[in-house]
Amino acid sequence: MNRWQVSRSAQGGLNVVLWVTADLVVERSTTTEVSATFISMLARFDRTADLDLYQDGAELFSQALNEAALTRLEAALAALPTNAPGVRIGEGRKLKPFLEVAGPIGGIAATALGADARPVRAILFDKTPERNWALGWHQDRTIVVRERVGADGFGPWTLKSGLIQVEPPFDILERMVTLRVHLDQVDANNAPLRIVPGSHRLGRLREAEVQRVVTTSGERLCLAERGDVWIYATPIVHASLAADPPRRRRVLQVDYSADAAPYPLAWHGI
Numbered sequence: 715m716n717r718w719q720v721s722r723s724a725q726g727g728l729n730v731v732l733w734v735t736a737d738l739v740v741e742r743s744t745t746t747e748v749s750a751t752f753i754s755m756l757a758r759f760d761r762t763a764d765l766d767l768y769q770d771g772a773e774l775f776s777q778a779l780n781e782a783a784l785t786r787l788e789a790a791l792a793a794l795p796t797n798a799p800g801v802r803i804g805e806g807r808k809l810k811p812f813l814e815v816a817g818p819i820g821g822i823a824a825t826a827l828g829a830d831a832r833p834v835r836a837i838l839f840d841k842t843p844e845r846n847w848a849l850g851w852h853q854d855r856t857i858v859v860r861e862r863v864g865a866d867g868f869g870p871w872t873l874k875s876g877l878i879q880v881e882p883p884f885d886i887l888e889r890m891v892t893l894r895v896h897l898d899q900v901d902a903n904n905a906p907l908r909i910v911p912g913s914h915r916l917g918r919l920r921e922a923e924v925q926r927v928v929t930t931s932g933e934r935l936c937l938a939e940r941g942d943v944w945i946y947a948t949p950i951v952h953a954s955l956a957a958d959p960p961r962r963r964r965v966l967q968v969d970y971s972a973d974a975a976p977y978p979l980a981w982h983g984i
């Protein structure tokens with residue numbers, strides 16, 4: 715399997731390693747910055763369609779939504795504010811037909827979690843020339859709940875866009891999947907999600923461990939066409955580049971769980 719990895723050197727430059735199999739290093743170089751051309755070059759070695767949800771923690775559902783469904787989805791999202799990098803969707807009545815298991819997005823979640831899969835959080839990420847950002851390596855660690863209730867193993871708590879977020883015991887996250895619905899094409903220069911295959915099986919990682927996992931395991935780019943849906947194991951180690959040059963990149967990201975409730979709390983839901 716082709717893999718590549720970029721890490722920061724002690725001198726502040728970047729070390730770049732490219733494999734064509736798990737143990738054959740074909741290219742090793744040091745550079746001072748990751749240029750758009752360089753990312754494109756790496757992407758040519760990246761066949762993202764070969765990733766598998768159980769093995770790698772991510773899988774592509776190519777062309778899951780056709781143009782008619784995408785137009786309806788855009789209409790359902792049209793009323794959302796556009797002044798923030800990630801818009802958290804508290805109430806998504808218009809999205810329901812898409813997100814429930816009988817719908818085109820929920821149906822994909824059900825392939826991993828079964829018929830009890832339900833959407834528990836949705837965020838619209840809208841990168842534009844005016845709002846463009848990169849995000850470092852991390853694991854998603856929070857869920858959204860209805861109210862703050864003292865509960866063993868839950869915390870810290872935060873409030874974002876009026877929604878109560880809490881870090882739950884990690885096994886709740888390990889039973890969740892995250893779907894990313896692509897409304898715009900994501901090529902190597904349009905801010906693809908970067909993932910570390912297999913990192914979803916490593917449990918909760920400390921900051922320093924996250925970087926070590928990236929360095930030792932390497933990363934893949936999750937490229938997409940408009941209408942594609944990626945499914946991820948929620949705890950996967952991931953990051954995102956800024957679009958270069960800046961372009962529109964809309965992704966509807968939805969977390970799913972089949973757990974009845976994050977006991978003793980209740981899912982906020984969509």
Ligand SMILES: O=C(O)CCC(=O)C(=O)O
Pocket residue numbers: 839849854905952953954965967
């Ligand atoms: O869509 C992106 O750019 C990154 C999203 C992300 O990393 C996250 O939600 O944790």
